[in-house]
Amino acid sequence: MNIFLTGGTGFIGRHLLSELASQHQVYVLVRQKSRLHAIVNQLPTDQQPNILPVIGDLTKPRLGLDDTSYKQMLATDLIIHAGGPMNIELSLSEAEQSFLYPAKSLVQLARDIHYAKGLKHFIHVVGFMSPYHEQNAMSDMDHLLDKEPPYEKMKFLADSYIRKSLHAMNIPLSTVNPSVVVGNSFSGKTEQLGGLSILIDAVRRNLMPLVPGGDDYWLPMVHIDHVASFIAKLAHTEGLSSNTYYLLDTKQASPSIRVLIQLIAKELQTAKPFGRVSLPLLKTILGMGVGKLLGIPTESMNFLVKSEFPVNTKLEIEQMSEMKFSIAPSTLPFIVSDLDYRLNHLGVNRQESFSQRRRTNLISLEKDMHGIPVIFLHGTFSGADVLLPIAGSLSDINTWLIDLPGFGRTPYHHEPSVIEGYVDSVTAMIIELNRPVILVGHSFGGLIAARVMQRQPSLIHQLIMLQPVLHPIKPKYKIQGVTKLILKYVKPAKLKRELLQSKNFIASSKYLEDYVHDVVRDLKSPRIRTTNAAVMSWLTQSKSIQLDPKRWDETKVNILWGHMDKAHHIPKSYEHLDITRIPYGHQFPIERPEQTAHWIRQVLKV
Structure with missing residues (x-):
């Protein structure tokens, strides 16, 4: 046809x-x-x-x-x-x-x-x-x-x-x-801003202390892949009579606007609403110029409704196609995190050659290649994207770049133990893959990679650690609330100066400029600020490390270490492992991606 x-x-x-x-x-x-x-x-x-x-x-x-x-x-x-x-x-x-x-x-x-x-x-x-x-x-x-x-x-x-x-x-x-079209029903990926992102942006800026309309209002939603599949089903089916199809769930099966905002607030690690405001009053206030000032269009409130909509024709197509076109509650945190990330990095897209996928409860950027997966885990104040230059120099390798929970596009894990939550998340992904992988971890990601190897040694073909955290960090990060407050007001010039003074970076470069601007963009998000503050606080505690290198299979492990790092060192218990020392600081994988990729290629066992 x-x-x-x-x-x-x-x-x-x-x-x-x-x-x-x-x-x-x-x-x-x-x-x-x-x-x-x-x-x-x-x-x-x-x-x-x-x-x-x-x-x-x-x-x-x-x-x-x-x-x-x-x-x-x-x-x-x-x-x-x-x-x-x-x-x-x-x-x-x-x-x-x-x-x-x-x-x-x-x-x-x-x-x-x-x-x-x-x-x-x-x-x-x-x-x-x-x-x-x-x-x-x-x-x-x-x-x-x-x-x-x-x-x-x-x-x-x-x-x-x-x-x-x-x-x-x-x-x-x-x-x-x-209805309001949101991200993929499994991965949560949402390429288009507007609709739900307006609400998410308002919540993350603490502009939703009051629920618009109250419990009787709701925001009808539908997943983008469901919309496409539904239209395709109509296109494939001959002999249909004229009809109208509402792509949404029933009101009874959907969260109220209060519940939805509470979920968004939980995922963004920000304050939940404590009251309600009349929707007509809110529209009036926004229409008086406040909406433009706050970046909340008055028209966006029109998508909040009291009424129900007929879904019988949609259900007929569902029955005919043996498919369901309902919102997946377990995917909503991924949609929130994906949109939160996109709001941080408006207009930025550096991953054209990578596919974004959800692996268990982690978001991964992948090259769609055969061969053993080489899985990269980033450090704090980072995400999968900062490792793209390294992956670009490993163009023939099946590289996967993971956004760890609370960073990038992956929702926070909400487990009681912050570090155990990361280890559990990466372990669950590898167990679900059920095949050997190579783990490459930078900084905090190196610690998590090593902890995962200790837990599932048979599934780790090789462990490559780039400036891993192998001991508790400075106690100045111990108080999470203080760190979170400081991160809210980080400025690019000051961050750049501190990175050079501490020898995290050795010299000014395009990579340093890109990294600084990425970090500052990320820290606009309360989700990412809270995540960084929580991880840094836990890393001050010796119980978070829990590594036993004497029991490792040393033929599997390689360490690349920048010996100009002022804040970290390699404990004596790791000296028996294969360690290559280079004249750089803690962030050398970001500062020297081509050189890092060259070294990884030399030791890689694929």
């Missing part, structure tokens, strides 16, 4: 492509081919030839298609309209150009296809707040949208226009109304 898809490079569209391309020829409307190519290149090679770009523009007359492309689209069997910006602050003219104008162009294309050969199906992705459904779509109620914000008004007018137009032509229309 030939499918014409709008929004193919958007949040929903890029997930939908992989669902459609295995069975259909998909023509994707794009302004430029390059953005689509970057998405297509990540798909299986057998799917890639089935995705073809069509140069055009939703906001232009006739979708910006030239005569040749327009005639080519007349062979379309199915139109899927998933295009349009996710920007609730659009002006009226911008919203009209983004939603109503494209609807009229697509209806004209549908009409031309239908008269030429017959259009089998039209799928329109709208939103759960649209007031239209099969029972009222033909009535004259568009005037009721006059008081709606521009974004919603034009999006819903487009819904109305398409419904009425296709009904007149007797073309089957499936209107898909996703």
Whole structure:
């Protein structure tokens, strides 16, 4: 079947492509081919030839298609309209150009296809707040949208226009109304900010001391992969009648807004709300300019609702496909952490050649290669991303970069013993893999790697430690609350100066600049500030180390040590192991990634 898809490079569209391309020829409307190519290149090679770009523009007359492309689209069997910006602050003219104008162009294309050969199906992705459904779509109620914000008004007018137009032509229309679209149902990965991230950002900045609306309000949500699978199921199914599908759970099966904010606060390690505020009052306050000042659009409050929505048509598709499209509660902490990380690093993406995956309860950046996994564990004030330059110099090695709990994109473990929680998390991942791995740990990550090897020696093929923590650190980090408060006010210039004075870094460089800015961005998050403070506090205690190197298989262990490190040393009980000393400080894997990768390659047993 030939499918014409709008929004193919958007949040929903890029997930939908992989669902459609295995069975259909998909023509994707794009302004430029390059953005689509970057998405297509990540798909299986057998799917890639089935995705073809069509140069055009939703906001232009006739979708910006030239005569040749327009005639080519007349062979379309199915139109899927998933295009349009996710920007609730659009002006009226911008919203009209983004939603109503494209609807009229697509209806004209549908009409031309239908008269030429017959259009089998039209799928329109709208939103759960649209007031239209099969029972009222033909009535004259568009005037009721006059008081709606521009974004919603034009999006819903487009819904109305398409419904009425296709009904007149007797073309089957499936209107898909996703609720607030959140991350993948297992990994939590959420590429698009907006929606839930507005709430998360408000909570992490302590701007939600009061619950908007109270316990009777809720935020309907749906996982992005569920949206894509649901639309694909509609596309694969022939003979469907026109219908509306709300992609959300029932109110009874969903957390109230109070419970949701409490969960977010727990994961972000910040204060829970202590009261409630009337939603109309909150909207009024935000609309008086406070919303712009705080970065909380008044329109974002419109997604909080009291009402319930009909889900019977969704349940019918679930039964037909033998799939479930419900929110996975166990994944919500991963969604919160992923969005928290993305808010810290807006506009930064340095991992194009790596795939983000969830391994048990850890997030991993992986190269999708064969061979024994070489698993990197980072230190404190770090995350998987800081080790990307090392992995880049090991391009032929199956490297996995782990975000340890509470760092990067991985939720905090919430175990009573901080260090044991890390050891448990990494051990659980390796046990689930059930095959030998190589562990490479830097600093605190080296300690965790060694503890894991002691617990599961048969599954550790090799242990490589880069400046590992092998003894309790200075007691100045003992009081967690003090450290957390200090971290809140860290400035780049001061951090850079301290790193050089302590010989963590030996000299100024691009890597030092990148690291400093990464650390300062991370410390915007109370989750990451709390995690660093907690780990540093526990590392002041001798019970956190619990290493017995005399019992290690020394043929498995290699240590790379920067002997200019002022704060750490190698205890005598480790001197029998293979140790290579180099003239650098504690952060040498970050300061000298190419040299570190070269040394790792020399000792690696793959």
